[in-house]
Amino acid sequence: xxxxxxxxxxxxxxxxxxxxxxxMLISGSSGCGKTYLAxxxxxxxxxxxxxxxxxxxxxxxxxxxxxxxxxxxxxxCIENLDLGVSAASYALLKFLEEPSQNVYIITTCRNIKQxxxxxxxxxxxxxxxxxxxxxxFEYAKxxxxxxxxxxxxxxxxxxxxxxxxxIDSIFNLDSQKLxxxxxxxxxxxxxxxxxxxxxxxxxxxxxxxxPTEIALRYIMTSNPDRRIFKVCYDCLSDIACGRIATxxxxxxxxxxxxxxx
Amino acid sequence: MLTIQEVGKQILSNNPAKFYxxxxxxxxxxxxxxxxxxxxxxxxxxxxxISDLFSFFKKKRIVPLKPTLYVVRYDSDxxxxxxxxxxxxxxxxxxxxxxxxxxxxxxxxxKCAKYLPNHTVxxxxxxxxxxxxxxxxxxxxxxxxLIANAVQMKPDYASAYSICAGLQYAxxxxxxxxxxxxxxxxFAANKTYTDMDFKMGLAARNFxxxxxxxxxxxxxxxxxxYAILSTMIEIEKCISNPKTKSPFSQYARCWNIGDVYNMFxxxxxxxxxxxxxxxxxxxxxxxxxxxLMQTSPICSR
Numbered sequence: 001x002x003x004x005x006x007x008x009x010x011x012x013x014x015x016x017x018x019x020x021x022x023x024m025l026i027s028g029s030s031g032c033g034k035t036y037l038a039x040x041x042x043x044x045x046x047x048x049x050x051x052x053x054x055x056x057x058x059x060x061x062x063x064x065x066x067x068x069x070x071x072x073x074x075x076x077c078i079e080n081l082d083l084g085v086s087a088a089s090y091a092l093l094k095f096l097e098e099p100s101q102n103v104y105i106i107t108t109c110r111n112i113k114q115x116x117x118x119x120x121x122x123x124x125x126x127x128x129x130x131x132x133x134x135x136x137f138e139y140a141k142x143x144x145x146x147x148x149x150x151x152x153x154x155x156x157x158x159x160x161x162x163x164x165x166x167i168d169s170i171f172n173l174d175s176q177k178l179x180x181x182x183x184x185x186x187x188x189x190x191x192x193x194x195x196x197x198x199x200x201x202x203x204x205x206x207x208x209x210x211p212t213e214i215a216l217r218y219i220m221t222s223n224p225d226r227r228i229f230k231v232c233y234d235c236l237s238d239i240a241c242g243r244i245a246t247x248x249x250x251x252x253x254x255x256x257x258x259x260x261x
Numbered sequence: 262m263l264t265i266q267e268v269g270k271q272i273l274s275n276n277p278a279k280f281y282x283x284x285x286x287x288x289x290x291x292x293x294x295x296x297x298x299x300x301x302x303x304x305x306x307x308x309x310x311i312s313d314l315f316s317f318f319k320k321k322r323i324v325p326l327k328p329t330l331y332v333v334r335y336d337s338d339x340x341x342x343x344x345x346x347x348x349x350x351x352x353x354x355x356x357x358x359x360x361x362x363x364x365x366x367x368x369x370x371x372k373c374a375k376y377l378p379n380h381t382v383x384x385x386x387x388x389x390x391x392x393x394x395x396x397x398x399x400x401x402x403x404x405x406x407l408i409a410n411a412v413q414m415k416p417d418y419a420s421a422y423s424i425c426a427g428l429q430y431a432x433x434x435x436x437x438x439x440x441x442x443x444x445x446x447x448f449a450a451n452k453t454y455t456d457m458d459f460k461m462g463l464a465a466r467n468f469x470x471x472x473x474x475x476x477x478x479x480x481x482x483x484x485x486x487y488a489i490l491s492t493m494i495e496i497e498k499c500i501s502n503p504k505t506k507s508p509f510s511q512y513a514r515c516w517n518i519g520d521v522y523n524m525f526x527x528x529x530x531x532x533x534x535x536x537x538x539x540x541x542x543x544x545x546x547x548x549x550x551x552x553l554m555q556t557s558p559i560c561s562r
Contacts, residue, residue: 193502243533
């Protein structure tokens with residue numbers, strides 16, 4: 001599916017496909033379609049080998065080295081390079097300076113400011129804006145029309161949806177779990193300890209993981225207190241930057257609500 | 262690059278070269294060679310930079326200089342200035358005595374090895390057999406078994422030397438009563454600290470213990486920041502519910518909620534900083550955080 005937020009990015013991609021570019025950097029928020037776009041690059045170039053690798057030094061070095069001895073073309077997608085250690089970015093530099101003819105590297109990132117300037121200057125940059133509300137509804141309807149309509153009518157829950165991944169998460173939740181998420185706000189103000197509240201924020205009663213970002217956005221949207229909004233926002237920013245463990249960011253959020261507000 | 266054996270032979274035979282660059286972490290050996298050369302020349306001078314020293318040599322004098330050992334420590338400008346002509350310049354310099362430049366890190370050694378290959382020696386941690394040999398010459402009357410124990414406890418020359426220096430003044434009859442384990446306990450040589458040791462020290466607000474644990478910790482320093490965060494969460498649990506069964510319960514009385522909160526926030530801020538700056542020194546950050554717990558109330562950020 002092509003969404004409105006991806007239209008200009010796809011146009012740019014088509015222009016670069018024929019130009020012989022071997023390295024590209026696609027930036028955008030989580031769930032906006034970066035990896036999908038990278039896959040489209042492989043499709044446009046008629047390359048069937050599309051490999052996703054994690055932003056670790058060993059994975060990057062091993063994969064690039066093994067691809068260079070292949071005869072056929074391959075597209076490597078390094079997901080979220082900004083979430084890896086800085087050494088991973090520098091491991092990539094060597095390839096970007098001397099690219100193999102058969103290897104195309106598409107790097108994605110959520111925050112382009114975390115990517116070294118040396119990488120940005122050696123790649124073609126494409127930015128994908130966040131999915132629009134219409135895009136998200138289209139995606140939701142493509143998955144389940146009835147659930148999409150029900151989600152759209154719940155204004156608080158609909159405001160928690162920012163990406164296709166959020167829609168997938170919400171559609172996987174039953175009514176009990178959705179009710180659990182809406183009840184998390186009152187847990188914050190209970191006499192429970194920080195560790196007990198932290199556990200509740202991370203696990204449903206059946207021990208499956210809670211979609212924490214959706215839960216935080218729910219609290220942010222439903223609570224009128226601007227101070228709660230601020231601490232939720234800070235927590236979500238820290239989680240989005242990817243450099244702090246999620247449980248640490250949530251623990252800080254809980255500490256602030258319990259003892260600083 | 263020169264080998265440590267070549268340099269050792271020159272220095273120990275009282276025939277040192279005019280210019281040396283000592284690189285590496287084994288400070289004890291560097292200090293030993295400096296002492297030998299200082300005794301050989303009978304005088305020793307410390308300078309802040311090589312450029313000052315070269316200016317000093319270029320000055321005209323009526324009274325000639327005496328051969329002296331000149332020591333320059335960690336002059337980073339000298340490393341930056343190194344180029345293809347540096348070695349030639351040093352060969353032409355009229356050095357009376359020996360100049361020794363000291364550096365520690367591998368990043369300095371690459372440039373020195375490239376531009377001053379005939380003057381640079383890497384002084385890395387030495388094989389225990391060589392340490393025992395050096396210590397035997399330093400302490401000729403000490404029993405070989407005691408020297409061997411010292412090297413086993415601390416396999417670097419400087420630390421083993423300190424142990425031998427302590428043992429040489431102890432009554433031999435008393436020393437003989439101690440087995441290896443007991444001696445290792447005295448010299449704090451058998452303690453390796455775990456995450457839990459660090460957390461317990463933190464819960465007890467024992468700064469000295471925590472710093473010792475930090476210095477001996479073999480895991481990742483980054484993980485200690487998360488260890489502090491989890492300890493604060495545990496202590497909050499113990500304070501909020503005194504009936505909690507936790508290894509930290511006994512230390513809940515050392516904390517109050519305000520200090521727990523401020524410590525948590527301080528650690529969190531340092532963690533964010535460490536992830537944002539490639540030049541962030543985790544060890545220094547941890548020392549700063551541990552120092553906070555010495556006061557109550559802990560100041561808020």
